[in-house]
Amino acid sequence: MKMSEGVEWALHTCVNLSWTDPGDAVPAARLAEVFSLPTAYLSKHLQALARAGILISTTGPRGGFRLGRDPASITLLDVVTAIEGPEDAFRCRQILKDGPGGRPDVDYRRTCTISQAMRKAELAWRTALAEQTIADVRRTVEQRDPTAPEATRERLR
Amino acid sequence: MKMSEGVEWALHTCVNLSWTDPGDAVPAARLAEVFSLPTAYLSKHLQALARAGILISTTGPRGGFRLGRDPASITLLDVVTAIEGPEDAFRCRQILKDGPGGRPDVDYRRTCTISQAMRKAELAWRTALAEQTIADVRRTVEQRDPTAPEATRERLR
């Protein structure tokens, strides 16, 4: 069970973008060079964020990516879901259907006790992610390093 | 981010084994045919459970797998960790090291704010898994289908 490292890239990028002027778009190449990331691959992940409405992409000169809405309304769950997709990590294959007494018309993803237990845990995970926003992260970073906003802002200019 | 389906197999198998006599071992082939699973592949996962001490394996005639300890002391987290490994789904690659002001001697897996936020969520997930045991699942199943214990017991004889 491995999460795409694109999630890490996406989160850092969103925080960085939250320090720029809301109207200004930053090209993927600029965002990538901050962490020495492969530009094209980061771009691929940013496209996913754009499809989810987290970012807004603009083509042409002076184009690039900018935040699609207020950082306080972008949860970590939003970003993770945009990159990883909406499916749960634990997929109930409903093996009870192939077992004794298995009914083809029953949705064991809901009725199977084990499936329920695993879904309960994943719900706790998703809840914890949904409780934290990009704005929360940004605020914590600023408290630890007050120079970060201006430095990042200058770097992405 | 996809969890191995071996987790599902392992959990069902552990519950089934909890209904058999503690002293009796059940071969992997018998355990597999209950859900029409590929024997060799299930066996591979059961080996992992045995290495973790969740199951005890016995070779030779009348051999097989049996629970290594009381079902009440086997948490879902134990099983998941045995199959999936101890690593977190989110692996901080410490991209801050390659960013501006990155220090090579700093462990950003602990200091990075984003890493901390993701770890917080995974901790919630692990906690939820650790709160549920094989005995809990077994009890719920028995309440819904009182015939399950004896039926399974007979099937694995």
Next chain:
DNA sequence: GCACTATTACTCGGATAGTACGTGTCCGAGTGGGCCCGG
């Protein structure tokens, strides 16, 4: 000086290879039971 237009450089976007991990399978080592033989 100003408006319009054609050019041009810039950016995203999806289509295309490479790689690692999860999936699936097989055969050999080891073990315990059961049968045979002798006492």
Next chain:
DNA sequence: CCGGGCCCACTCGGACACGTACTATCCGAGTAATAGTGC
């Protein structure tokens, strides 16, 4: 009848292919700024 030893079938365990999903890259479509031109 009983004990011991040998044989054999059974089971796990690790080593070996296959498929899928993540990683990485490239080139083309579209766009907006810009420079040039005519009025």
